[in-house]
Amino acid sequence: MNNFVYYNPTRIVFGKGTIAELGKLVPTNARVLMTYGGGSIKRNGVYEQVKVALAGRTLVEFGGIQPNPLYETLMEAVAVAKQERIDFLLPVGGGSVLDGTKFIAAAARFQGGDPWQILTGASVTVALPIGAVLTLPATGSESNGFAVISRKSTQEKLAFGSEATYPQFAVLDPQTTFSLPAKQVRNGIVDAFAHVMEQYATYPANAALQDRQAEAILLTLIEEGPRTLASMNDYDARANFMWAATQALNGLIGMGVPQDWSTHMIGHEVTAFYGLDHAETLAIVMPQVLRHQRERKAAKLRQFAQRVWNIGGGDLVEAGVSRMEQFFHSIGMPTRLSDYGISAADAAKKISERFAARNVRHGEHGDLDAQAVKEILLKC
Amino acid sequence: MNNFVYYNPTRIVFGKGTIAELGKLVPTNARVLMTYGGGSIKRNGVYEQVKVALAGRTLVEFGGIQPNPLYETLMEAVAVAKQERIDFLLPVGGGSVLDGTKFIAAAARFQGGDPWQILTGASVTVALPIGAVLTLPATGSESNGFAVISRKSTQEKLAFGSEATYPQFAVLDPQTTFSLPAKQVRNGIVDAFAHVMEQYATYPANAALQDRQAEAILLTLIEEGPRTLASMNDYDARANFMWAATQALNGLIGMGVPQDWSTHMIGHEVTAFYGLDHAETLAIVMPQVLRHQRERKAAKLRQFAQRVWNIGGGDLVEAGVSRMEQFFHSIGMPTRLSDYGISAADAAKKISERFAARNVRHGEHGDLDAQAVKEILLKC
Numbered sequence: 001m002n003n004f005v006y007y008n009p010t011r012i013v014f015g016k017g018t019i020a021e022l023g024k025l026v027p028t029n030a031r032v033l034m035t036y037g038g039g040s041i042k043r044n045g046v047y048e049q050v051k052v053a054l055a056g057r058t059l060v061e062f063g064g065i066q067p068n069p070l071y072e073t074l075m076e077a078v079a080v081a082k083q084e085r086i087d088f089l090l091p092v093g094g095g096s097v098l099d100g101t102k103f104i105a106a107a108a109r110f111q112g113g114d115p116w117q118i119l120t121g122a123s124v125t126v127a128l129p130i131g132a133v134l135t136l137p138a139t140g141s142e143s144n145g146f147a148v149i150s151r152k153s154t155q156e157k158l159a160f161g162s163e164a165t166y167p168q169f170a171v172l173d174p175q176t177t178f179s180l181p182a183k184q185v186r187n188g189i190v191d192a193f194a195h196v197m198e199q200y201a202t203y204p205a206n207a208a209l210q211d212r213q214a215e216a217i218l219l220t221l222i223e224e225g226p227r228t229l230a231s232m233n234d235y236d237a238r239a240n241f242m243w244a245a246t247q248a249l250n251g252l253i254g255m256g257v258p259q260d261w262s263t264h265m266i267g268h269e270v271t272a273f274y275g276l277d278h279a280e281t282l283a284i285v286m287p288q289v290l291r292h293q294r295e296r297k298a299a300k301l302r303q304f305a306q307r308v309w310n311i312g313g314g315d316l317v318e319a320g321v322s323r324m325e326q327f328f329h330s331i332g333m334p335t336r337l338s339d340y341g342i343s344a345a346d347a348a349k350k351i352s353e354r355f356a357a358r359n360v361r362h363g364e365h366g367d368l369d370a371q372a373v374k375e376i377l378l379k380c
Numbered sequence: 381m382n383n384f385v386y387y388n389p390t391r392i393v394f395g396k397g398t399i400a401e402l403g404k405l406v407p408t409n410a411r412v413l414m415t416y417g418g419g420s421i422k423r424n425g426v427y428e429q430v431k432v433a434l435a436g437r438t439l440v441e442f443g444g445i446q447p448n449p450l451y452e453t454l455m456e457a458v459a460v461a462k463q464e465r466i467d468f469l470l471p472v473g474g475g476s477v478l479d480g481t482k483f484i485a486a487a488a489r490f491q492g493g494d495p496w497q498i499l500t501g502a503s504v505t506v507a508l509p510i511g512a513v514l515t516l517p518a519t520g521s522e523s524n525g526f527a528v529i530s531r532k533s534t535q536e537k538l539a540f541g542s543e544a545t546y547p548q549f550a551v552l553d554p555q556t557t558f559s560l561p562a563k564q565v566r567n568g569i570v571d572a573f574a575h576v577m578e579q580y581a582t583y584p585a586n587a588a589l590q591d592r593q594a595e596a597i598l599l600t601l602i603e604e605g606p607r608t609l610a611s612m613n614d615y616d617a618r619a620n621f622m623w624a625a626t627q628a629l630n631g632l633i634g635m636g637v638p639q640d641w642s643t644h645m646i647g648h649e650v651t652a653f654y655g656l657d658h659a660e661t662l663a664i665v666m667p668q669v670l671r672h673q674r675e676r677k678a679a680k681l682r683q684f685a686q687r688v689w690n691i692g693g694g695d696l697v698e699a700g701v702s703r704m705e706q707f708f709h710s711i712g713m714p715t716r717l718s719d720y721g722i723s724a725a726d727a728a729k730k731i732s733e734r735f736a737a738r739n740v741r742h743g744e745h746g747d748l749d750a751q752a753v754k755e756i757l758l759k760c
Contacts, residue, residue: 001619003395008388014636015383206616209600209624216592224588236586239381239636244589256394256619 001207001256008251010143011169014243016235018173019046022053022090025131025169030088031058033081035101037065037093044179046135050092060084065093068271068278069100071116071151074107078115081108081128089130094184095139095191098132099147102165105130119149124162132167135176137242138188138279140195140249142170150272157268172246174238182229185241186331187279189225192245193218193324194282198261199254201290202364204299207257211303214253218308220244225331258364263289265362266373269351274342283333288379290321292372296365337380348377381587381636388631390523391549394623396615398553399426402433402470405511405549410468411438413461415481417445417473424559426515430472440464445473448651448658449480451496451531454487458495461488461508469510474564475519475571478512479527482545485510499529504542512547515556517622518568518659520575520629522550530652537648552626554618562609565621566711567659569605572625573598573704574662578641579634581670582744584679587637591683594633598688600624605711638744643669645742646753649731654722663713668759670701672752676745717760728757 013021026032034050041047051059062077080086081104091101105127107115112122134142141147146161177185200214221244227237247253266289267281276284290297294317305311305320325335337344352374362368393401406412414430421427431439442457460466461484471481485507487495492502514522521527526541557565580594601624607617627633646669647661656664670677674697685691685700705715717724732754742748 001395001616001623003398004392006392006394012384012386014386015381018383206620208604208620209596209627212596212599213593213627216589216596219592220589236381240586240588243381243636247589247593256623 001205002258004255006251006255007163008143008166010167010250012143012172012246013169014172015239016173016175018171019049019133019176020053021171022050022131022133025171026054026057026088026090028057031060031084031086032088032090033060033062033077033084033086033104034090034092035062035065035077035097035104036091037063037067037097039063040179041092041135044135044176046092046133046176050090050133060086065097065100067096068148068150068157069096069103071103071119071149072153074100074103074149075115077104078107087128089128090133091130092133092135094134094136095141098134098141098167099139099149101130101132102127102141102145102147103149103160104128105165106160106162116151118160119151119156119158124160124164127162127164130165130167132170133176134170134172134242136180136184136188137172137177137245138184138191140192140246142167142172143246143250146249148268155272157272170246172242174235174242177238177242178232180232182332183277185229186333187277188245189221189228189241189331190279190283190328190333192248193221193327194263194279194286195248196221196253197286197290198263199257199259201297201300201304202258202260203296205257207255210253210255210257215307217244217248217253222308222327229331260289260293260362260364262362262368266351266376269354270337270347273347273350274340276340280334280340283328283335284337284380285376287321287325287335288376291318291379292376293363293368294318337377344378344380347380348374351377381585382638384635386631386635387543388523388546390547390630392523392552392626393549394552395619396553396555398551399429399513399556400433401551402430402511402513405551406434406437406468406470408437411440411464411466412468412470413440413442413457413464413466413484414470414472415442415445415457415477415484416471417443417447417477419443420559421472421515424515424556426472426513426556430470430513440466445477445480447476448528448530448537449476449483451483451499451529452533454480454483454529455495457484458487467508469508470513471510472513472515474514474516475521478514478521478547479519479529481510481512482507482521482525482527483529483540484508485545486540486542496531498540499531499538504540504544507542507544510545510547512550513556514550514552514622516560516564516568517552517557517625518564518571520572520626522547522552523626523630526629528648535652537652550626552622554615554622557618557622558612560612562712563657565609566713567657568625569601569608569621569711570659570663570708570713572628573601573707574643574659574666575628576601576633577666577670578643579637579639581677581680581684582638582640583676585637587635590633590635590637595687597624597628597633602688602707609711640669640673640742640744642742642748646731646756649734650717650727653727653730654720656720660714660720663708663715664717664760665756667701667705667715668756671698671759672756673743673748674698717757724758724760727760728754731757
């Protein structure tokens with residue numbers, strides 16, 4: 001097992017009716033900026049619940065944060081936060097709203113010039129405090145310090161992370177997910193599944209518990225995901241899915257083990273060039289990353305086949321990856337670029353050129369280069 | 381799934397050589413009280429490592445905290461802390477040193493009169509900050525706010541818990557466990573196993589992930605426990621055991637599910653009356669609690685037999701409990717009072733009388749009474 005530091009101070013307030021706790025969770029004298037997305041929270045009652053819980057507080061609103069939140073939009077929110085002397089941020093929504101609000105929190109306090117530098121390596125040590133209301137289980141953003149931000153003008157999609165941008169608290173009421181479109185639930189299941197795989201499908205590091213904890217989340221997603229999709233109002237299925245998605249990227253299963261985020265890195269570019277949903281890109285890229293790297297990932301992929309899919313023999317590596325693809329199909333998720341009318345050759349060319357230009361390498365061995373990215377995308 | 385709040389702000393610094401990080405973790409100008417037990421840290425080099433890491437700091441020492449730490453001793457430490465104007469506590473040792481130091485932290489700031497009230501229900505909202513160096517994996521105390529304290533004068537053993545007594549950080553270097561006597565390793569395995577069972581072996585609450593995460597810890601203890609005992613210097617086995625013991629009682633697996641701490645409650649009395657090690661009492665009491673409650677715990681105990689022990693058929697409930705007992709025996713842990721020359725009839729009488737006098741009831745249904753305790757102990 002490798003050395004590690006685990007730190008996750010987010011208070012999770014989970015269950016039925018928990019939005020009403022906001023009155024106790026948000027500091028009494030705070031000047032709050034409530035951020036949200038396209039307005040679904042106004043249709044499903046969440047907006048009203050938040051307003052009631054915070055009645056009497058100074059509450060400024062900023063709606064319209066997109067999926068794959070845009071730097072250009074977020075900078076407008078930073079201006080509002082400064083103008084209104086905001087000292088507490090309350091994102092209400094899914095991972096995009098949360099990620100975007102983390103950027104707002106960091107940019108509002110950024111002293112180093114152009115806040116875009118936050119995405120290109122500048123250190124973030126201070127940020128406005130954040131408390132989140134999660135309505136879409138998927139990214140784990142409610143309980144980590146990471147955010148992924150897109151820039152329209154340059155077709156870029158980049159990440160940052162800081163201890164300063166952990167939400168102080170996150171309210172998770174599974175009932176808020178009852179009104180989600182099936183497509184978003186499907187996306188959330190795949191996103192959480194991919195998060196686990198990227199911390200698990202590498203090479204053995206003698207981290208017995210982390211392996212078992214990762215498998216626990218995968219098994220839960222496999223069992224509870226279809227139940228979640230089968231009934232919009234199955235509280236326990238939604239609760240299990242919601243908690244599994246949080247646990248998939250709260251840091252725990254990644255402690256002391258190698259990680260391979262190449263699927264996310266390639267997937268971000270597919271979104272940047274072709275506009276696919278984040279999870280849609282992961283379902284396409286991940287199977288081919290695993291197959292391309294099958295020799296070096298063989299031990300863990302065999303374990304995946306045996307413990308997660310209960311496969312007894314044969315080519316365990318391919319059988320496990322195939323079962324994962326079948327699972328994605330079973331919840332309505334395509335796994336090929338052609339399903340979206342995208343040419344694999346076009347994607348391989350454009351995206352490998354971008355990786356070549358950046359000259360960065362990915363994967364648990366740090367050697368997945370532009371040529372490998374090209375080979376992977378040609379199979380997608 | 382039941383509603384829950386999960387909050388665990390302890391920073392875990394895990395791995396080889398991590399005691400050297402203390403210089404960065406302890407506030408620079410702190411007046412530190414280092415607490416420890418019988419002095420094993422002076423024989424295994426940990427004491428020296430701590431002193432080197434904190435060279436130049438104000439460091440006062442308080443040794444001699446017993447297993448099952450005594451109120452009488454801890455109050456001496458409170459006096460030292462006040463006299464020396466201590467503002468940071470650094471327990472170095474196992475669960476007893478950590479638990480005792482949490483009491484010191486709370487008692488040093490307690491404003492309500494006799495600090496014994498901390499153990500009898502007084503609210504603890506402030507405490508001296510704590511940073512821990514763990515040398516004995518077992519209790520999970522390094523990453524929770526709980527402590528169990530004994531009082532010699534009244535033969536009592538009582539618990540308290542507070543958010544104010546979470547360690548700010550905990551340093552876990554598995555190498556510090558290389559010199560542990562086999563008996564303490566065995567005790568730690570059983571203690572962690574029991575912690576999981578008390579959050580797991582109740583009744584189904586549709587908490588799919590928590591069940592899987594609990595089973596992940598049990599499977600890890602079953603696989604890594606014997607490896608840990610087989611070789612004193614097997615770093616990865618010790619690391620896996622150490623991390624599993626922390627995860628067993630950091631709150632996570634108990635979220636949203638019923639809990640049954642009756643084994644601990646009865647076990648505490650066995651220690652109070654007969655002086656057995658904490659884990660020794662758990663190994664005796666737990667199998668009989670599970671058998672006594674087999675009807676109401678049947679669904680979870682069948683799941684335990686199937687998922688943890690891979691038992692396919694027959695009386696799954698009894699088979700799972702028997703396999704647990706066999707596992708305890710396999711690591712050298714007795715499971716009967718008679719193994720220690722204690723009369724079950726004597727224990728049943730004394731301890732059930734104490735439960736009757738207190739008139740409190742335990743178990744996940746809140747109805748395990750003195751009569752049930754008597755029946756359980758007669759089988760022990």
